[in-house]
Amino acid sequence: MSGQGNQDEVLRWVERVATFCVEEWALPPITGRILGLLMICDPPEISAGQIAGTIQASRASLTSNMRFLTAIGLVRKVRVPGDRTTYYRIEDDAWHKVIQRKLDSLGAFGDIADEGVKLAGGSGPHTERIRAAQQSLTWLRDIATRHPPQT
Template sequence: MAEREQELEWVERMAMFCAAEYAVPPIAGRILGWLMICDPPEQSAGQIAEAIGASKASLATNMRVLADAGFVRRRTRPGERTSYYRVDDDAWDTVIRRRVAGLAEFRDLAADGIGLAGAGSGRAERLRVAHDVYDWMTKLLTETPRPAKGKTK
């Protein structure tokens, strides 16, 4: 299989993962996948649209979704009207930190629910199970040292 075909196959796998895991349209996953492997790392909307076979209109909408989530950053170059997009190295830290904050918020919400339900009640037990899982995940992700940059398994 040609290199370009392999890249597009990988981009499609990323699209399906993002659709399932993050509940975003597949086009958003394709954009993210493409920006993760493209060269040069900064691409215009036209370059991205051509690479993944998308319309510029759907690209613009989904680019906002990715930017709002912290995955993609828009940049301009002096003297040019074209915007360029890229996945910044700190995107993954930003996304995970937001997820951890969400876990902690749900844990705290469950703790409030336990208080409302009465600590010893059956209703509280359902909340306690959720609280304990989210507390464990929050602690795991905040107390575990971050892997060294550039290390893969």
């Protein structure tokens, strides 16, 4: 794998991406390492064997994580004519998809909160806690939808 900077620096950066994915999204470290590597590798397509070797992952673990990442649309398989190897590439809009899913989940919480308010009787401290959560999440969703990322 070629890339920007030396191999040790690249691997440190990949590990930082993995740590972020673990802490912020509760993803397994290997999933974060795959995403980090796919963002920085040059050329942008890399084989499963190259990924496994670079991040020191077992093929079985790598296979299940690649299946997951392709199923959710963050990574895609790439075929090269005349080459039997399958390569992987991070989708150009992968991060937009991640954020959009988070925004959609914030909207879904609104329905859950409405149901909780009704269940709690519509007033009292427990109802106010539900409304506070709903207002905070709605506020965050509204900010993000008013100011979408520039692509």
